[in-house]
Amino acid sequence: MKPKESMPKIVIYEQKCKGCELCVITCPKKNLRLGQKINKKGYHYIEIVDLEKCNSCGLCYQVCPDVAIEIWKDK
């Protein structure tokens, strides 16, 4: 999956997420939260609050035990 141009930054693989919230407590911009929807594994998965605010710092990727996050950046 490739995010749309001008909409960079973060791809969340919702089926891989286990809703542990490690990324939520780590994001310096408080820009991630647990969503209402449930994935096939039965976990609430995370969603981004405001895509514009994400700066692709990758800290959420660093703490994710399930490699459920991918980060993109402008060249």
Next chain:
Amino acid sequence: MKKVYCKPESMTDIEHKYCPGCGHGLVHRLVAEVIDELGVRERTIGIAPVGCAVFAYDYWNFDVTEAPHGRPPAVATGIKRVLPDRIVFTYQGDGDLAAIGMAETVHAANRGENITVIFINNAIYGMTTGQMAPTTLLGMKTTTTPFGRDKNLAGYPIKVCELLATLAGTAYLERCAVNNVKNIINTKKAIKKAFEMQKENKGYSLIEVLSQCPPNWGLSLKESLKFVQEDMTKQFPLGVIKDIYA
């Protein structure tokens, strides 16, 4: 647009069976990232343990074999001696490495085998639902120490790095943790250094990783991260315990 952080090539697409927030998933990813960065995926052989990480061969995208409870260092010894150009590492929990496999652990270290051991210390038997491990902290409640670990009944928590540091065969021993970003990045550095040393035939290395196991600790994930930071690191201080090349 360019991908800056994504699943390493050394991991498969198979989803882990670990509990939410478990340290195993993090350390699997760090190992995979290091193997990608060193460009040794095609010549790496991992040895998975018995314990929660028993399915590690499904998650890593390189050769992985599986050794019965506690015996990975013996299997690693055989593989490395027959195929010395391979990067050979074991991945073991504290029940596997420090209880049933303590003899294999100590003797492989004492022989100075040119292998790397990734040691997940979660202070408990995870897979079998929370019995005491040799690394369980004093006072810590487990299913086999329901009133807390009592030194008069069960002895003291074993500091594996410090114990192995007394052996002339060991080259590099470091203790890390994966309870926050800073510690995760340090753990990756340590794993990378260990694999680099092995590439240069510099001898036995072991990286101990303090790892959260919320369900068996009876704690929330946030409480578990704090438990690692405040309780575990008191008993098991982080840092380089031995480095003969430093």
